Amino acid sequence: MAKPFTNIARVDARAKVTGAPIYGADKLPQGTLHAAFVVSTIVKGRVARIDNSLATNLPGVRHILTHLDAADLKSAGFLLAGGYGCQNSFPFLTDRVAYRGQPVALLLADTLEQALHAASLVEVEYLEEAFSSSIRSEGVTTIAQVDSPLPQQLFRDTVAGDALPAFAAASVTVDATYYSPPQHQNPIELIGTVAVWEGDQLTLYEGTQNSSALKFGVAQMLGIEPDRITVISPQAGGGFGQKNSLQMQTGLVAWAARIAGVPVKMVVPRAQLFHSASFRPESYHRIRLGADAGGRLSGALYDADAQSSRHDLFPMDYTNAAARLYGIPNFRGHQRIVQTDTQTPGYMRAPFEHLSSFVVDTAVDEMAAKLGRDPVEFRLTHDTDIDPITKLPLTSRKLSDCLRRGAEIIGWSSRSREPGSMRGSNGELVGIGVGCGCYKAATAAAVAFLRLSADGRVTVSVGVHEMGQGIRTALANALADKFGIDPMLVEAVIGDTRGVPQHTTAGSWGTATAIPAAMEAADKLFAELGPRPLEELARRNLPHYDVMIERRAPGQPEQLAQALHAGRPAPFGPVYPEFVSYSYIAHFAEVHVEPTTRRIRVPRVVSVVDCGRVVSPRTAESQVRGGVVWGIGAALFEASEVDPRYGGFLNTDIAEYIIPVNADIGRTEVAFIDEPDPLLNPTGVKGLGEVVMTGVAAAVVNAIWHATGKRLRDLPVRMEHLL
């Protein structure tokens, strides 16, 4: 039985408390020009005329570039359709406008103010077309995913048994529909690029989760060899999925720098990012849940509609996670893409799983109540060791342990069952709710390079990006443990295309990919140098010793893994040839509802996680706390507002897009099962960064029901829904 990893401090903490220049936008080479976009004020149509006469002669303005200058630029394609970009609609390639806020001109000036001021004076005339802003707008195009050109192995309906007759024959049913608005990731670090050419060599500084996509994608856009491009992103100031592909400005900034002959810097203003970067799409969900005469869940029908753009089919994956939360023998999940006139949606933390766990676990909660069963006990009776869809064994599933432990910590036995039966000291209505979630344990192909130096330092390079989840610390901790050295002697070359191929860090596969790869490289070094490698190094009189390994996810076909070397995603799972793997979590939320105003507060959340082995306890705990806050934000605060008359999003800043602040967050308590997964990889690691958010919204909304007797199904839940 492996011993738990040591709880060490985050290795980059000191840099982060002293304002060290570790982010892309901290770069400003001598002579850099500042870039600003002009963005469209229409949703759909064409650019008819651009009049830059008021801007062009302003002091400091050096270049104004539009689609008329871009004949040599190419698209980098859509990440999910063989390309690299967040969408297959790159600015300036045509005169078409595909979404409100689409960049239509780029200005270069000596200072940022000059660029912004000049941009505001560029006048654009458009030919407007009618548009559809939301799923329920007129003029949308709806495509069932199972009938679409998307790869059916991944995106067809999720089916087990025969759900329709099972539901029809059920003794007790729940039939509920749910709504989730569009939402935006809003990391505090804005998306931005500094592009520096030296001869025909290009260096890009940008906070990203996918330095390979930037390298290969910009190469494709500019028509140059990828090995002329270096991307450097030692730290990203938060990603949450928004930075997991090539963004809209990167290639254009590089192109502008090539034209201008000097470095160019653009930090995209937050308001523009609401339109030019990805977001969580609007979605509607319906679940029909049936229980048999014995009170067992016998069938579930899960239907989801989610928004996409006109130019891409953004694939959905709600139903696979929905099917895996409990052992329901008959399941049918059906998903439809609804094309609207927006930029292409993308991945925002637990992109599907946050909602599928919300839908399933509020319906399960409702079913438990209908059956007169305790909510925790009801969930425990639907545990399973076998994947309900493929019937393969699960590598590990400790959700029942999570439920039992969480129930104990929150004091579930003191909870009185009837809604509205608990009161706080100020007369507030008190509710305690449980919500469970799961998230796929995927892993990606990886190359790992390891160097042991004679001075005892270890340098590792592997495809992963630090965005605050603590991967630098996990790598340092794992290798420090292996080599018996101080973690501060481990240097990681990550988020840097000068190292090994840099696979995108997303889908919670970062640690589960990078740590086993680093450890395999370390094992190889020990195999070659023996159990005392430093002594052997000295004996051989070598300054350093290098090893390199390449590994794939379990059972991953070689052909899929090779995508890694072309800067393309190469993840695999959660369905592997011989098993299926998920991470699990149970949250218990205490909610207070003020009796007159119906103001909702969440003073306490207890979360217990099964993510396999915990490599870095301190940073892992921080991830859970972050995920709980994200779940509360999604449940109670966050919505990107759309006015169908204007399209686009209205509340494009963090004053009006409501993100939880310090005062919104009560006590969060975290526990880990910390049992290594025995099958997925030698370290026993499953993913953590997104499972942490799944189940929180259900716990909060189930607690609100317990406090008030009202079942709420549209997010975000607001006071007025309880009046």
Place this chain on the structure above:
Amino acid sequence: MFTLTVNSQSYDVDEDGQMPLLWVLRDTLRLTGTKYGCGIAQCGACTVYVDNQPKRSCTLSLEIAASSEITTIEALTGPEADAIREAWIGRDVPQCGFCQSGQIMSAVALLRSIAAPTDADIDMAMSGNICRCATYNRIRAAIHDAAETLERSAG
């Protein structure tokens, strides 16, 4: 031309008087510890001290800043600053770290003005600093830790 005092040093800054102090700091003086997160004084990542008071530099013009003493994260010193930094590391406060310069500036200012802040004091003082990684609980705990450290060394 403006004469700006930053971190006890005097600089001649030849920029437009309306240029936000944030850009003077980051681009002209190359002090990049202060960050740009929103430009509308909503996120707090650009927090600096203006005559020892925390202010958002993204909405403060050079012209006005020039009449005061500016302090940035790079020159944050003193017992409160040391205590906050150590507490921040001890409690694993920073995740991505991008908001943390601003968080620390606000936290140190709080401790300099209230030696033993309550949770309500903390909520109030820190309300303008947003953290998307949601490090709030640890910020609160770390401020309490730092306050205790200072009390112990004073006592």
